[in-house]
Amino acid sequence: MTDQLLESGARPQPTVGWPGWLRVTSVYAHTYRRTWRSSMSASFLFPVLYLAAMGVGLGSLIDHHAGGIDGVRYLDFLAPGLLAGTVLQIAVAEATYPVVGAVKWTRVYWAMLASPLGTDDLVLGFLVWIAVRMAMVSAIFLGVMAAFGTVRSPLGLLVVPVSMIAGVAFAAPVASYAVLSTNDQGFAAINRFIVVPLFLFSTTFFPLHQLPVGLRVVAQLTPLFHGVNLTRALCLGQIAPLQNAADLLYLVVLAGASTLSCAASFKKRLVQ
Amino acid sequence: MVAQGLEKRFGDFTAVAGIDFSISRGESFGFLGPNGAGKTSTMRMVACMSPHTGGQLSVLGMDPRTSGSTIRSRIGLVPQQDSLDDELTVEDNLYLYGRYFDLPKRLIRERAVRLLEFAQLTERAKDKVEPLSGGMKRRLTIARSLISEPELLILDEPTTGLDPQARHLLWDRLYRLKSQGVTLVITTHYMDEAEQLCDRLVVMDKGRIVAEGSPRALIEQHSTREVVELRFGLDQQHQGATAIADLAERIEVLPDRVLLYVHDGDAAVAEVHRRGLLPESSLVRRSTLEDVFLRLTGRSLVD
Numbered sequence: 001m002t003d004q005l006l007e008s009g010a011r012p013q014p015t016v017g018w019p020g021w022l023r024v025t026s027v028y029a030h031t032y033r034r035t036w037r038s039s040m041s042a043s044f045l046f047p048v049l050y051l052a053a054m055g056v057g058l059g060s061l062i063d064h065h066a067g068g069i070d071g072v073r074y075l076d077f078l079a080p081g082l083l084a085g086t087v088l089q090i091a092v093a094e095a096t097y098p099v100v101g102a103v104k105w106t107r108v109y110w111a112m113l114a115s116p117l118g119t120d121d122l123v124l125g126f127l128v129w130i131a132v133r134m135a136m137v138s139a140i141f142l143g144v145m146a147a148f149g150t151v152r153s154p155l156g157l158l159v160v161p162v163s164m165i166a167g168v169a170f171a172a173p174v175a176s177y178a179v180l181s182t183n184d185q186g187f188a189a190i191n192r193f194i195v196v197p198l199f200l201f202s203t204t205f206f207p208l209h210q211l212p213v214g215l216r217v218v219a220q221l222t223p224l225f226h227g228v229n230l231t232r233a234l235c236l237g238q239i240a241p242l243q244n245a246a247d248l249l250y251l252v253v254l255a256g257a258s259t260l261s262c263a264a265s266f267k268k269r270l271v272q
Numbered sequence: 273m274v275a276q277g278l279e280k281r282f283g284d285f286t287a288v289a290g291i292d293f294s295i296s297r298g299e300s301f302g303f304l305g306p307n308g309a310g311k312t313s314t315m316r317m318v319a320c321m322s323p324h325t326g327g328q329l330s331v332l333g334m335d336p337r338t339s340g341s342t343i344r345s346r347i348g349l350v351p352q353q354d355s356l357d358d359e360l361t362v363e364d365n366l367y368l369y370g371r372y373f374d375l376p377k378r379l380i381r382e383r384a385v386r387l388l389e390f391a392q393l394t395e396r397a398k399d400k401v402e403p404l405s406g407g408m409k410r411r412l413t414i415a416r417s418l419i420s421e422p423e424l425l426i427l428d429e430p431t432t433g434l435d436p437q438a439r440h441l442l443w444d445r446l447y448r449l450k451s452q453g454v455t456l457v458i459t460t461h462y463m464d465e466a467e468q469l470c471d472r473l474v475v476m477d478k479g480r481i482v483a484e485g486s487p488r489a490l491i492e493q494h495s496t497r498e499v500v501e502l503r504f505g506l507d508q509q510h511q512g513a514t515a516i517a518d519l520a521e522r523i524e525v526l527p528d529r530v531l532l533y534v535h536d537g538d539a540a541v542a543e544v545h546r547r548g549l550l551p552e553s554s555l556v557r558r559s560t561l562e563d564v565f566l567r568l569t570g571r572s573l574v575d
Contacts, residue, residue, distance in 0.1 A: 013345065013420060015374040027368050034359060107355035113321050114349040115372035115420075116341040272282065272322055 024125020134167030153237025279326030302473030407438030
């Protein structure tokens with residue numbers, strides 16, 4: 001040791017001036033750099049494979065026999081649904097293991113809370129990061145869709161901000177459950193009983209009128225239905241103003257309300 | 273830092289049952305106690321991570337309830353369990369921690385060089401944390417807590433689980449910090465650690481403070497100058513003890529040996545021999561903090 005390690009204790013620390021949540025988001029971004037290649041290539045491969053197999057392969061059969069769905073090719077119908085479904089799956093995945101891990105395994109949340117950051121910074125920073133991730137995922141997906149020629153309207157670009165909102169609406173309720181859970185056993189159930197059924201039945205693969213009447217109502221109450229609806233309307237350029245405004249409102253309200261519940265859960269678990 | 277009647281309850285369970293202490297700037301202060309004594313709960317309150325449920329607490333002259341974030345920007349915490357990101361490099365762990373404190377990148381990089389040297393981790397800067405030894409991780413955790421140049425460093429069992437080499441290295445590093453004017457607050461259940469590092473300490477048991485003072489003062493107050501450890505054959509333990517009970521201020525009969533708390537150990541051993549008793553072995557040693565600790569908190573296991 002040649003020099004003083006600490007120059008002076010009481011001197012005010014120079015700071016950059018970033019708000020706490022932004023620091024948290026930037027930490028996620030920094031950590032993400034470690035895995036971005038595999039993550040990005042997965043975001044690219046998934047739509048390519050699905051659109052090729054189901055959109056083109058299965059789709060030509062459906063188009064041949066049923067003349068497409070509601071006047072559009074099956075590929076055009078399917079692609080936006082898959083995009084919204086992908087946003088759901090990735091948002092939920094990011095809100096389960098990584099959240100409980102940061103509490104119990106890596107204990108990163110505790111490290112953050114020993115600094116000037118508070119639980120609200122953790123929640124907001126995390127959800128903003130989810131929004132950023134969903135922007136990346138949806139932009140890549142849109143790029144693949146464009147290559148398949150299924151983005152039928154310039155409005156399709158609005159799918160990126162819609163996916164950001166939808167991602168928060170899906171991730172926040174799950175994160176607020178995950179942060180309180182003591183193990184990861186509930187996550188398999190979330191996948192089996194929530195994510196997969198939503199993915200399959202939220203008009204992702206077939207239109208609402210194919211469902212029995214009772215289930216139609218149920219489907220319309222779920223968040224992914226509205227995400228799919230809105231994404232599809234934008235990609236096809238077929239806006240139904242009232243219905244799509246309701247879709248957007250649903251997602252915004254869910255995102256807002258579950259952000260608040262997430263903030264309460266984080267505080268409950270981490271400030272004891 | 274001042275605490276008065278400080279209390280922490282979790283529902284029906286009282287972890288800290290009203291304790292008073294005050295720690296001055298530049299001091300090195302220890303909290304000793306068996307597992308479950310309430311040390312960690314106290315540290316979490318002092319680190320402004322856990323709100324107190326009763327009494328008064330002031331840290332760096334501020335109220336944790338209203339100025340928690342400001343206080344935390346000026347203190348460093350070394351938690352009992354490491355909270356490093358195993359997948360990141362040593363360097364990145366320091367960098368991100370500095371970003372929690374909103375420090376500029378360049379400043380963090382500058383400090384990281386010095387801190388890695390301090391923690392003897394310079395060669396491992398680019399390595400991932402995961403394969404590092406326990407001692408290295410602990411040193412990294414301490415280095416990390418110093419990235420914000422805290423005025424007050426809180427260490428919760430800093431050397432638990434480390435080998436003697438790693439412990440001595442850590443003590444040396446902590447001693448340097450202390451000599452640079454950093455206030456240290458340390459919890460430990462290692463007596464030698466407390467004797468090495470603490471100017472003053474309190475002994476906690478079941479959520480309360482049962483003794484307070486400098487290590488030397490506590491020994492004088494709660495033990496004798498010397499201790500004689502005698503081993504009789506297993507079946508003669510009690511017989512031997514009865515015969516010499518009057519020699520000591522206090523006598524303790526353990527399953528394997530008899531402890532005599534006396535002022536002059538050699539004189540006591542000579543007297544034992546003069547009475548015709550022949551212990552298998554006898555050892556005279558100075559009283560240690562461990563004697564005080566065991567006297568105050570008992571020998572039975574707490575958990």
